[in-house]
Amino acid sequence: xxxxxxxxxxxxxxxxxxxxxxxxxxxxxxxxxxxxxxxxxxxxxxxxxxxxxxxxxxxxxxxxxxxxxxxxxxxxxxxxxxxxxxxxxxxxxxxxxxxxxxxxxxxxxxxxxxxxxxxxxxxxxxxxxxxxxxxxxxxxxxxxxxxxxxxxxxxxxxxxxxxxxxxxxxxxxxxxxxxxxxxxxxxxxxxxxxxxxxxxxxxxxxxxxxxxxxxxxxxxxxxxxxxxxxxxxxxxxxxxxxxxxxxxxxxxxxxxxxxxxxxxxxxxxxxxxxxxxxxxxxxxxxxxxxxxxxxxxxxxxxxxxxxxxxxxxxxxxxxxxxxxxxxxxxxxxxxxxxxxxxxxxxxxxxxxxxxxxxxxxxxxxxxxxxxxxxxxx
Amino acid sequence: xxxxxxxxxxxxxxxxxxxxxxxxxxxxxxxxxxxxxxxxxxxxxxxxxxxxxxxxxxxxxxxxxxxxxxxxxxxxxxxxxxxxxxxxxxxxxxxxxxxxxxxxxxxxxxxxxxxxxxxxxxxxxxxxxxxxxxxxxxxxxxxxxxxxxxxxxxxxxxxxxxxxxxxxxxxxxxxxxxxxxxxxxxxxxxxxxxxxxxxxxxxxxxxxxxxxxxxxxxxxxxxxxxxxxxxxxxxxxxxxxxxxxxxxxxxxxxxxxxxxxxxxxxxxxxxxxxxxxxxxxxxxxxxxxxxxxxxxxxxxxxxxxxxxxxxxxxxxxxxxxxxxxxxxxxxxxxxxxxxxxxxxxxxxxxxxxxxxxxxxxxxxxxxxxxxxxxxxxxxxxxxxxxx
Numbered sequence: 001x002x003x004x005x006x007x008x009x010x011x012x013x014x015x016x017x018x019x020x021x022x023x024x025x026x027x028x029x030x031x032x033x034x035x036x037x038x039x040x041x042x043x044x045x046x047x048x049x050x051x052x053x054x055x056x057x058x059x060x061x062x063x064x065x066x067x068x069x070x071x072x073x074x075x076x077x078x079x080x081x082x083x084x085x086x087x088x089x090x091x092x093x094x095x096x097x098x099x100x101x102x103x104x105x106x107x108x109x110x111x112x113x114x115x116x117x118x119x120x121x122x123x124x125x126x127x128x129x130x131x132x133x134x135x136x137x138x139x140x141x142x143x144x145x146x147x148x149x150x151x152x153x154x155x156x157x158x159x160x161x162x163x164x165x166x167x168x169x170x171x172x173x174x175x176x177x178x179x180x181x182x183x184x185x186x187x188x189x190x191x192x193x194x195x196x197x198x199x200x201x202x203x204x205x206x207x208x209x210x211x212x213x214x215x216x217x218x219x220x221x222x223x224x225x226x227x228x229x230x231x232x233x234x235x236x237x238x239x240x241x242x243x244x245x246x247x248x249x250x251x252x253x254x255x256x257x258x259x260x261x262x263x264x265x266x267x268x269x270x271x272x273x274x275x276x277x278x279x280x281x282x283x284x285x286x287x288x289x290x291x292x293x294x295x296x297x298x299x300x301x302x303x304x305x306x307x308x309x310x311x312x313x314x315x316x317x318x319x320x321x322x323x324x325x326x327x328x329x330x331x332x333x334x335x336x337x338x339x340x341x342x343x344x345x346x347x348x349x350x351x352x353x354x355x356x357x358x359x360x361x362x363x364x365x366x367x368x369x370x371x372x373x374x375x376x377x
Numbered sequence: 378x379x380x381x382x383x384x385x386x387x388x389x390x391x392x393x394x395x396x397x398x399x400x401x402x403x404x405x406x407x408x409x410x411x412x413x414x415x416x417x418x419x420x421x422x423x424x425x426x427x428x429x430x431x432x433x434x435x436x437x438x439x440x441x442x443x444x445x446x447x448x449x450x451x452x453x454x455x456x457x458x459x460x461x462x463x464x465x466x467x468x469x470x471x472x473x474x475x476x477x478x479x480x481x482x483x484x485x486x487x488x489x490x491x492x493x494x495x496x497x498x499x500x501x502x503x504x505x506x507x508x509x510x511x512x513x514x515x516x517x518x519x520x521x522x523x524x525x526x527x528x529x530x531x532x533x534x535x536x537x538x539x540x541x542x543x544x545x546x547x548x549x550x551x552x553x554x555x556x557x558x559x560x561x562x563x564x565x566x567x568x569x570x571x572x573x574x575x576x577x578x579x580x581x582x583x584x585x586x587x588x589x590x591x592x593x594x595x596x597x598x599x600x601x602x603x604x605x606x607x608x609x610x611x612x613x614x615x616x617x618x619x620x621x622x623x624x625x626x627x628x629x630x631x632x633x634x635x636x637x638x639x640x641x642x643x644x645x646x647x648x649x650x651x652x653x654x655x656x657x658x659x660x661x662x663x664x665x666x667x668x669x670x671x672x673x674x675x676x677x678x679x680x681x682x683x684x685x686x687x688x689x690x691x692x693x694x695x696x697x698x699x700x701x702x703x704x705x706x707x708x709x710x711x712x713x714x715x716x717x718x719x720x721x722x723x724x725x726x727x728x729x730x731x732x733x734x735x736x737x738x739x740x741x742x743x744x745x746x747x748x749x750x751x752x753x754x755x756x757x758x759x760x761x762x763x764x
Contacts, residue, residue, distance in 0.1 A: 037691070078691055125761035126688055 010129040012036045012175060015115055016069060016077070018062030020192050020199045021134030021178060023069035027195050028177035029132045030073050036132070038070035038077040041119065043086040044210060065199050072196050082118055089113035091210055095223045098246040101273035102347025105162070106208055107317065108361070112165035112299075120173055130175045135159045138179035138356075139171060147171045149301050149358040153180045161314050164351035164361035165299050217247045217255070229278030231258060234271070234287065245278045251288055251343030258282065271369075289340035289370040295333040295350050295362035304328060304360070311352040311359060313337075315344055326352055333362040340370050379698045379746040383583075383675060383736030384532055384560060390585035390630055390737070397587055397626035407619045408610060417621045424628035431631040432579065432594060433568030440593045440611045441619060445559040445580035447604070448593035449479035451615060452555040452576040453526055455601025457487050460523040460553070462602070469494045471514050471525040471552075473538075474719035475504045479578075480526055480557055481715070493523070497719075503668035504531050504720045508542040512549075519550040527554065529561035529577070533703040533716045533732055534667030535676025537565055544573030553599060559583050559591075563634030563641060564673045569594045576601075579631070581623065585737060586630030590623040637737075645735050646674030648744055652733060653677050655748040660755050666717070666730065675735040678703060680722070681755050684729040688758035693731075696750040703732035725763060 012034045014026035030036040040063050063079055070077035090109050097104035120131045136152035137160040149171055152158040166174065181188065185204075192200035211219045224246055231240035240258040242248070252270040269288055272281040298304070308327035313335065315322070323338040335350060344367050352359040380388075389397075405417030422436070429436040442448045453470070460467045472484045474497040487493035498506045498514055506527050515522055525547055530537045540556055547554035553575030561567050563584045569577055576599065580591040593615075595601070600614065607616030634641075656663050656679060666678035681689065686702035693700055703714055713727035733747065 037695070076691070076694055078687060080687065122688075122761045126692060126757055 010034045010175075011127060012130050012132045013119070013123040013128045014038050014075070014132040015119060015134075016040050016066035017134070017205075018059075018065035018069075018199065018202075019134065019205060020189060020197070020202055021136075023066070023073075023134070023197050023199050024188055024192050024195070025132055025134040025177045026070070026075065027073045027192075027197065029175060030075055032177070036073070036075045037128070038066065038073070038075050039119070040066040040077070040079045041086075041114070042079050042081045043083055043090075043114075065202065069197050069199055072198075080119070080122070082114060085118045086110070086114055086210075089118075094208075094210075095220065097347050098220050099224055099275065100347075101245060101275040103249045103345035104347045105317065105349050106210070107162045108165050108349050111162055116166055116170040116174060120170065124173065130173045132175040132177060134178055135163055135176050136178050136181065137163050137176050137358075139174060139176060140357075146302060150179075151353070151356040151358075152178070157181070157185070159317075160353075160358050161317050161319075161349075161351050164301070164314075164349060164358050166301060167299055168302050171301060220244070220246055227278055229280070231256065231280045231282055233268070234281065234283045239268075239282065242280055245273050245275055245280050248273050248280050250345035256282060285342070287369065288342045288344075290337065290342070290344040290367045291340050291370045292334070292336045292368040293344060293350070293364050294329075294366045295335065296365045298328070298331075298333050298360055298362040300360035301358050309354075311354055314351045314353065315341065315348060315364075321353070324352070332365070379743040380738065381698060381700045381733040381735060381743055381747065383739070384732065384734035385701055386582045386588070387585055387736040388738055389582075389587060389626070390633055392633060393586050393626040393630040396629045397622045400622035400625050403621070405621065407621060408608060417619075420621050421619050421624050424624040427628035428579075428592060428631050431628075431635040432562070432577075433570045433572075434594045435570075435597070437597060437612070438569065438594050440595050440615050441624060442591045442593055442615055443589055443617075444591040445477075445557065445578050445583070446479040446591075447615075448578040448580075448591045449477065449555075449557055450483045451593050451601055451604050452578060452595075453480055453483040453524070454487060454491075454604055455614070456524045456553055456555065456576065456599065457491065457493060458602035459600060461491075464520070466521050467523040468492055469496060469518070469521045470523055471496050471498055471511065473498050473500060473504075473506045473527045475500055475531050475533075475536075475716045476526065476528055477532055477557055477559070480528070480555075484526070494521075498525075498527070500719055502720050503671075504534055504536045504716055505668060505671070506538055506543065508539060508546045511543050512546045515546065515550045515552055519552070522550070522552045524553045524555060524575075527556060529556045529558035529567065530565060530673050531667065531716060532560045533714055533730075534678045534720075535560075535673040536667040537561070537671045537673065540572055540574065547575075548573055553596075560673060560676075562631065563638055564675055565642070566638070567635075575599055581627040581630060584630050584634040586627040587623045590620055590627045592627075641737065642674040645737070645739060648739055648741065649675055649677050649733075649735050651741070652735070652744045652747060655744060656751055659748060659752040663755075664726075666720075675739075677733040677735075679731050679733075680717070680726055681729045681731065681758070682726060683762065684755055684758035685761065685763055686728055686730045688761050689729070689731050689754055692754040692757055693747075693750055696746070696754065698746055698750055701732045701734070703730055728763060729758075 012029050014036050016022045016038045067077050090106050094104050094106045136157040138150040140148045151160045189200045207214045227244045230238045233239050248270045250270050268282040271283045271287050311326050312321040313324045324335050326335045346364050348364050349361050351361040405413035407417040407421045425436045425439045428439050470493045484495050488495045499510045529540050544554050555576040556574050557578045559580040562579050575596045577594040582588040605616050610616050664680040713724045717727035
């Protein structure tokens with residue numbers, strides 16, 4: 001097993017968001033001797049002029065920052081309009097998932113459908129060999145020519161979770177020059193500074209890029225309209241009301257606006273969302289404990305594993321690892337946790353690892369809760 | 378590199394560079410009364426006379442500006458304000474839909490902020506405004522027209538407008554007609570006096586002069602309301618200290634562009650014809666845009682069905698060929714060209730356009746480079762398709 005060396009110069013299309021990571025990634029690819037072309041993806045039909053704080057990433061200012069970085073690196077730069085594909089494959093899917101009571105991760109979806117599908121397909125058709133991004137993850141080339149996706153060298157910056165949807169074919173054309181970075185984010189910024197990249201001091205983007213103000217509930221409400229319904233406790237007793245069950249996420253505590261406290265006086269969390277009768281069920285934190293789950297639409301990075309296996313699993317972009325036993329059953333995945341985990345929502349992705357290697361991912365469909373003992377008052 | 382984007386900007390003529398650099402080291406504000414000022418003023422006024430002679434105007438009709446965009450804004454907004462001030466009924470602005478954005482967006486702004494009623498004149502499939510279309514539009518209510526604006530030649534597809542006939546129609550109704558002649562100068566005969574226009578925009582860097590300078594040729598009976606207020610230079614119509622070296626260089630470029638026009642049209646026109654033939658031979662379904670005859674001699678505009686213009690641009694750029702999709706950009710996001718849409722082109726088809734524009738430095742090697750690269754580029758771009 002060897003690290004992918006740049007054996008020959010490749011024609012590389014570097015996706016440049018206008019942020020510091022993708023700019024440094026493109027610069028490193030160019031420095032490694034590849035023939036790099038920068039491209040900024042216009043993902044919004046009506047981009048805002050300027051970024052507000054750390055939110056969003058598709059403004060005209062970001063486009064200019066990306067172009068300026070490309071000019072400094074000395075590579076050609078273009079803006080590709082993928083707004084329509086992004087709306088269909090990511091934004092509409094995001095809204096539909098919430099409407100169905102699930103909690104989607106649009107970044108995974110974007111990597112699967114946009115960056116390493118729509119963009120990659122177009123790049124390959126135009127004669128490029130690879131798409132380069134600023135993700136922190138590592139591609140390893142095996143002696144037999146197969147490729148593996150691994151966590152970044154620095155676990156604290158690892159982003160392999162959002163790339164867990166890539167299959168081996170996509171991986172064969174992916175380049176992550178930041179994956180072997182053992183430096184801190186400050187050092188990446190210092191590198192950008194050293195390379196003369198003006199984005200060195202630009203704040204990171206955190207939130208969902210197409211919800212510029214960070215108000216996911218407001219965004220969903222504007223798409224789906226208000227639909228008042230009940231908030232009930234585990235016994236079915238109404239404890240409050242809401243303006244749309246779609247606005248909630250399992251494990252959510254804040255924003256429930258339940259008037260009177262629970263009998264035991266402890267905080268209540270969203271346990272279930274039922275879009276059919278527009279009801280949100282709340283209960284104590286213990287009731288969130290999940291012991292097993294099933295997941296659909298598995299995507300494997302390499303060959304699909306046979307039979308039950310022992311893996312570590314990650315359930316959120318910045319979540320920790322947890323030990324599981326997973327097996328393929330009827331094309332779907334069944335996962336049993338060694339220790340119960342909390343805050344698992346249908347719609348989220350579960351990514352399975354074997355050590356640092358990404359084995360595959362699937363979309364969580366159902367969860368099995370631990371039967372909770374009545375908590376003494 | 379094969380530079381085939383002269384309509385975006387063309388290299389400065391050596392004579393213009395010489396004139397410019399000669400004046401860069403000389404101090405003097407052309408508005409000052411002392412010797413240094415007089416020397417600067419002399420340079421400016423000689424330049425103005427040269428420009429006037431080259432463009433068939435009187436020196437007093439040359440209003441120097443920072444470029445074509447400013448001249449277009451001054452003509453459109455300034456004439457609108459002045460004409461409406463003289464008679465509040467005059468709120469109609471008649472414009473061709475294939476104008477450059479410097480005109481189109483100025484006209485839009487008048488509609489949004491100044492209560493203008495904008496009417497877009499119909500064009501034929503080559504993007505030409507017919508005199509009868511202008512007559513029909515004015516005659517509907519002649520007293521309400523503030524101005525009409527129709528470009529001399531289109532920057533994307535190269536179609537040349539029947540300016541003289543359009544100006545005759547406008548004159549019948551005493552309506553001022555403005556023409557953006559930025560692309561026309563040096564390629565087709567441009568004579569302000571005989572054109573019958575009220576105002577005409579020209580630009581320095583499209584004819585071998587420097588960036589950042591242009592002029593509005595303005596009939597002496599017109600006093601547009603200024604867009605830039607200040608020291609009262611340029612007939613009190615356009616304030617601002619004049620850029621003496623740029624005026625000198627612009628004048629030289631305009632003189633040479635006019636002197637060399639016939640030769641340019643013949644020689645560059647022949648190269649352009651070779652390019653068109655070559656592209657159509659390699660890509661038989663390529664569609665030539667614009668009027669096949671009444672067009673700029675240096676313009677070749679194509680639509681490649683099934684291709685994204687952006688893809689072609691990228692591939693040709695990688696092959697060392699500089700050209701343009703000819704379409705408008707918002708932060709670099711390609712939109713189907715408003716010119717093609719106005720000519721009735723299908724929006725999907727309109728995304729597959731490329732404009733090759735030749736100029737005074739173009740050679741047979743440039744044409745050969747396109748001939749070699751265009752086939753594989755179109756093939757690749759078709760595989761990539763329309764995203």
